[in-house]
Amino acid sequence: MTMTVAIVGRPNVGKSTLFNRLVGKRLALVDDRPGVTRDRREGEARLGHLSFRVIDTAGLEEAKAESLEGRMRAQTEAAIDDADVLLFLIDARAGLTPTDRAFAELARRSGKHTILVANKSEGRDAVAGALDAYALGLGDPVELSAEHGEGMGELVRALVQCFPDDDEAFDEEVEERDGERPIRVAVLGRPNAGKSTLINALLGEDRLLTGPEAGITRDSIAVDVERHGVKLKLFDTAGMRKRARVEDKLEKLSVADGLRAARFAEVVVVMMDATHPFEEQDLRIADLVVREGRALVIAVSKSDLVRDQAGIAKKMREEADHWLPQARGMPVVMVSGLTGDGLDRLVKAIEQTYEVWNRRVATNPLNRWLIETTTDHPPPAVSGRRIKLRYITQPKSRPPSFVLFCSRADALPESYIRYLVNGLRATFDLPGVPIRLTLREKDNPYAEKD
Known part of the structure; x- marks a missing residue:
């Protein structure tokens, strides 16, 4: 069984820097100010000959349980x-x-x-x-610099004492067969659209930090979900405001982290608030997803607040096709976390x-x-x-792609290209995914050659 190592301590002591060092990637946001990390983030770490899960x-921080800091502490205690x-x-220092x-x-x-x-x-x-x-009574301290990579050999020696003697603790790699690999799903949307609440509901536990405050999520946090035999790797992301309103450096880093999650995802769920759906920023985010070539699903959150409105689901379906013709037919699901x-x-x-995003059409039906x-x-x-x-x-x-x-x-003409794309979508049942159509000219054998 893989060992789990949690990195804990007060704010701004370098926990996220050490986490990035152990996983070998810049996954966690790092900044000079304290309190950047809010949710707990997990990764697969390798240090020397050891492989383990790191959090x-x-x-x-000392804080009341109902405050944001108190909820952050509860997440740390769960880790x-x-x-x-x-x-x-x-x-x-x-x-x-x-x-x-x-x-x-x-x-x-x-x-x-x-x-x-x-x-x-x-x-x-x-x-x-x-x-x-030494005064803490926790044994000899391991002196290191996570930023510069100094002292990591001492950390390996300290960790070896905690690992079991069996071979599973060393060089363990989990290889997933293609049929069992989870679908990578990024959840994007404006701040306070209900992204973290939705993922917690799918998990059945309060894994991600939530609350009435907008902009709680900063890092893009990955969690694994299996529901009715469908395996998903969900990426919760920071809320995306209009670019003109994003001035804080940390918010820029958070949004960039969310965009990176979208680019590496296979399906992107765009969350929209049912009380204010299809606002300009929602459409910008959905258009970004299509331009990146990802499959698109619209989740209209907080549906419990509009359930009394007659025909609301049909109205949302019509609005989606009207405002997002470049991904016509994309699923629109009314949800409540x-x-x-x-x-x-x-x-x-x-x-x-x-499945549609992965679909291949044979050449003969295409040419007919x-x-x-x-x-x-x-x-x-x-x-x-x-x-x-x-x-x-x-x-x-x-x-x-055709x-x-x-x-x-x-x-x-561009209008005729759109006509062809719409024909491909309707004939071969390709709803909700971007369709790439490239035009190519065959070489003219009679053209003058150099």
């Missing part, structure tokens, strides 16, 4: 309960603080094996702080849209369709000369 946590080993970080002492006692009471880490130990200023760490309504329909829609389409509605003549559409093929899927060989590709 980055929010900084431990401590889930972990086999704790890496308790202190800032060696700042020395021990009363907060360090209070939470060292929390780590001790947890009963988990705790490794004391004196981070930011580069330079002479850190010597005194590292020596002070609070009551759990529509969750099964959403998972089914994700599965079906993923092309003959029928051009017979019914031939391309217009440009400058008195006809444009010949010779044949069509699909070289790739994800999203469905190549149309023709004469005078640059002269074919």
Whole structure:
């Protein structure tokens, strides 16, 4: 069984920097200000010959349970309960603080094996702080610099003592067969649209931090969900406001992290507030998804607030096709993370849209369709000369991409290209996914050659 290591400590001691160092990627947002991390983030770490699951946590702070800081602390305590080993970080340059002492006692009471880490130990200023760490009674501190990678060998030696002797703790790699690989799904939307609440409802637990405050989520957090045999890897992302309103550096980093999650996803669920759907920013986000070539699902959240409105589902369907013709037919699901309504329909829609996104159409049916389409509605003549559409093929899927060989590709009107795309979507049942149609001219054997 894979060991789980949680990184804990007060704010701004370098927990996320160490997490990024262990997973070998810049997954967690890092900034000089304290309190950047709010949700707990998980990753697969490799250090020396060890492989393990690592959890980055929010900084431990004393606060009332109902406050945002109190809910962040609850998430950290849940990570401590889930972990086999704790890496308790202190800032060696700042020395021990009363907060360090209070939470060292929390780590001790947890009963988990705790490794004391004196981070930011580069330079002479850190010597005194590292020596002070002995006063916590958690054993010899491991002195390292997560930012510069110094002292990681000492951390390996400390971790080895906590791992079982069996071979599973070393060089363990989980390889998923193609048929069992979860569908990668990013959840995007404006702030406070209900993204984290929806994912918590799918999980059946308060895994992600939620609340009435807008902009709680900062990092893009990945969680695994299996519902009715469908495996999903869901990425919760920060709310995206209009670019003109984003001035804070940390918010820019959060939005960039969300966009990166969308680019690496296969299906993107765009959350819209049922009380204010299809606002300009919602349409911008959906258009971005289509331009990135991802499959699109619209989730209209907080449906419990509009359930009394007659024909609301039909109205949302019509609005979606009107405002987003570039992904006509995309699933529109009314959901409520609070009551759990529509969750099964959403998972089914994700599965079906993923199948469409991967669909391949054989060349023969494509060319029969092309003959029928051009017979019914031939391309217009440009400058008195006809444009010949010779044949069509699909070289790739994800999203469905077609190549149309023709004469005078640059002269074919944009309106006729849209007509062809709409025909492909309707004939071969490709709703809710972007369709790429590339025009190509065959070489003219009679053209003058150099």
